[in-house]
Amino acid sequence: ALLRDEIAYHNSNFINVYQLVTKYIADVQAFKKSVFNLITSGKIDKARSELKSQSNAENYLQNFFVHFDKAFLASHPDFVERFNQLLKPECAIVPPADDRLTPELRIYALVSMGITDSVSIAEFLHYSPQTIYNYRLRVRHCACIPEKNFADAVAQMYADE
Numbered sequence: 001a002l003l004r005d006e007i008a009y010h011n012s013n014f015i016n017v018y019q020l021v022t023k024y025i026a027d028v029q030a031f032k033k034s035v036f037n038l039i040t041s042g043k044i045d046k047a048r049s050e051l052k053s054q055s056n057a058e059n060y061l062q063n064f065f066v067h068f069d070k071a072f073l074a075s076h077p078d079f080v081e082r083f084n085q086l087l088k089p090e091c092a093i094v095p096p097a098d099d100r101l102t103p104e105l106r107i108y109a110l111v112s113m114g115i116t117d118s119v120s121i122a123e124f125l126h127y128s129p130q131t132i133y134n135y136r137l138r139v140r141h142c143a144c145i146p147e148k149n150f151a152d153a154v155a156q157m158y159a160d161e
Contacts, residue, residue, distance in 0.1 A: 013071055020067045024060060031056060061126055069101045072109050082157050083108055086150065091142030103127075104135050111154045 031050075038047035073079065083105065084092040095101055101109060103125075110121050118132040125132070140147040 009074075013074070016067060016071060020064065023063075027056075027060065065106065066100070068106065070099050072101070072106075072113075073099055076109070076112070076158065079109060079112065079157075080105060083112075083154065086145060086153055087139070087142045088144045093139075104139050107132060107135055108139065108154050111151055112157050114155065116151060116155055 035047050035050055038044075038050065080093070080095055080101075087093070093102055093104055095105060106125060107121055110124060115121055115124065118136065119129050121127075122129040122132045136151070140150045143150045145153055
């Protein structure tokens with residue numbers, strides 16, 4: 001039964017990832033068709049406006065974060081509790097919902113999975129490296145352990161399991 005549950009869990013995560021990718025591909029195809037139709041019908045300014053708009057990319061990114069948060073928390077349900085134990089009590093980070101992470105928690109979720117350099121984290125989350133650096137610095141200042149040990153402590157949170 002344990003193996004069956006483990007397989008079901010991995011299958012569920014696999015399917016969720018591919019559903020997200022499939023939806024993204026379908027959305028990109030629909031966007032391309034929409035812009036093509038605008039150009040074909042002579043609505044060049046409208047097509048240009050659609051291409052310049054950041055709202056589509058922002059929607060895709062927010063959807064990605066929702067899926068990432070749910071998948072990560074499904075496999076690490078005690079992450080927020082463990083993470084907050086490394087912070088001073090008054091600095092505890094409270095997620096906006098049970099199945100959502102804040103940007104800070106998302107960054108350190110990646111650190112806990114072994115992605116520790118800020119440039120890689122920035123690329124993964126579509127933030128600038130400076131933004132990642134600022135978030136990490138702000139959180140480290142709230143640590144109840146020496147700041148220089150903070151990232152290593154997060155990276156080791158699940159290492160013994």
